[in-house]
Amino acid sequence: MRPTGRLHLGNYVGALENWVRLQDAGWTNYLMVADWHMLTTGFEDTSQLQDHILDMVLDWLAAGLDPARSVMFVQSAVKEHAELHLLLSMLVSKARLERIPTLKEQVRDLGLEEATISYGHLGYSVLQAADILLYRATHVPVGEDQVPHVELTRELARRFNFTYCQDRAPVFVEPDVLLTDFARLRGLDGNRMSKSVGNTILLAEEPEAIVARVKSAYTDPKKLRANDPGRPEPDPADGHPGCVVYEYHRKFNSAGAASVAERCRKGELACVPDKRELAQILTDALAPIRERRERWARDLDAVHDVIRDGNQRAREIATVTLEAARAAMGLSARAGTWA
Structure with a gap:
C-alpha cells in the first residue's frame, strides 16, 4: 500500500479488512509500505513521506493487524526489491507495460501524456511483481482493478522459470488472486474516494x-x-x-x-x-x-519497533529468494573465484 498518510474507509474496505480476516484465519501475511511506488507520481515532494509512513502503519495496527502474526515492513528497507525489479524488467516489453489498465487510468486522472511519463512510472507494475515474487506468495489479496498486475506477475514468474529453471526447481510461484468481498467503496460525493478531493471518512475519524x-x-x-x-x-x-x-x-x-x-x-x-x-x-x-x-500513538517507539522487526523478517525471506534467482540466471560467482 502506498503511504499517503492516514487511511480512509475505502482503504479499509478495499484492503485492510481483508488483511485482518486473512491474518485471523491463519495466513502468513507480508504487508508492505510501498514508499518506492509513491515516487512514481509523488517524486517532486517527499517532505512528508516519513510522517505518512508512520501514520499508515498506525492505521494498520488500529485496524487489527497483529505484528506477531503479520509482517509489516517498508519497501525501501529491503533492497532486494530493487535488484529483482531490475532482473524482471529484462523479461517484459514496453508494449506489454503500456497495456496495463491502471496505468492508463493514472495517466488520464493525473492529466499526463503517455509519451512523457517517467521510466519508473511505466515500470511500476514490474516493481510490484518483484514485491510479490520475492516472498513466493501463493495468493495476493486485491481489488478487481489490481487483477491485471497479478496477471503480469504470473507471466513474469512463468517466463523466468521457463527461461532459467530448466535444470532446477522453479524459483517463483505463480500467485493466485484473492478478491475482496466488497472491492470498492465510493466517496461521499458518489465518485472515486480520494483524500485530495475531500470525499472521504478517515478510519479513525472523530x-x-x-x-x-x-x-x-x-x-x-x-x-x-x-x-x-x-x-x-x-x-x-x-x-x-x-x-x-x-x-x-x-x-x-x-x-x-x-x-x-x-x-x-x-x-x-x-x-x-x-x-x-x-x-x-x-x-x-x-x-x-x-x-x-x-x-x-501514545507509544511511537513501539510502532518503530514493529516496523524495524518487520523489515528484518522480510529481509530474511527476500535474501534467500533473490539469491536463488541470481543463481538461476548465472549471476552468482562460483566458489573460489572472485566472490
Whole structure:
C-alpha cells in the first residue's frame, strides 16, 4: 500500500479488512509500505513521506493487524526489491507495460501524456511483481482493478522459470488472486474516494466529524421531499449512480440495509434521519479502531519497533529468494573465484 498518510474507509474496505480476516484465519501475511511506488507520481515532494509512513502503519495496527502474526515492513528497507525489479524488467516489453489498465487510468486522472511519463512510472507494475515474487506468495489479496498486475506477475514468474529453471526447481510461484468481498467503496460525493478531493471518512475519524461528513453524502437528487419515493440503487434512465448512503448501509449495516432500501423506495424514510442513523452506525463501527490507534500513538517507539522487526523478517525471506534467482540466471560467482 502506498503511504499517503492516514487511511480512509475505502482503504479499509478495499484492503485492510481483508488483511485482518486473512491474518485471523491463519495466513502468513507480508504487508508492505510501498514508499518506492509513491515516487512514481509523488517524486517532486517527499517532505512528508516519513510522517505518512508512520501514520499508515498506525492505521494498520488500529485496524487489527497483529505484528506477531503479520509482517509489516517498508519497501525501501529491503533492497532486494530493487535488484529483482531490475532482473524482471529484462523479461517484459514496453508494449506489454503500456497495456496495463491502471496505468492508463493514472495517466488520464493525473492529466499526463503517455509519451512523457517517467521510466519508473511505466515500470511500476514490474516493481510490484518483484514485491510479490520475492516472498513466493501463493495468493495476493486485491481489488478487481489490481487483477491485471497479478496477471503480469504470473507471466513474469512463468517466463523466468521457463527461461532459467530448466535444470532446477522453479524459483517463483505463480500467485493466485484473492478478491475482496466488497472491492470498492465510493466517496461521499458518489465518485472515486480520494483524500485530495475531500470525499472521504478517515478510519479513525472523530464522531463529530463523521456526522458532518455523512451530511454531505450523495443521495437521490429526485427525492426532494421527505415522503418522495427514493432510488437507493442506480438508475440508468438518467445516470443516477445509486445512493451513497445506501451503499454504506450495505457495507456497515448489512442486516438493516434491505429495510432502509424498502422504506426509501416507499417514501417512508427521509434522507436526513437516514444519514443520522448511518453516522451513528459508522461511529460505533469505527470506535474500536479509533481507540486502538490512540493507544498505539501514545507509544511511537513501539510502532518503530514493529516496523524495524518487520523489515528484518522480510529481509530474511527476500535474501534467500533473490539469491536463488541470481543463481538461476548465472549471476552468482562460483566458489573460489572472485566472490
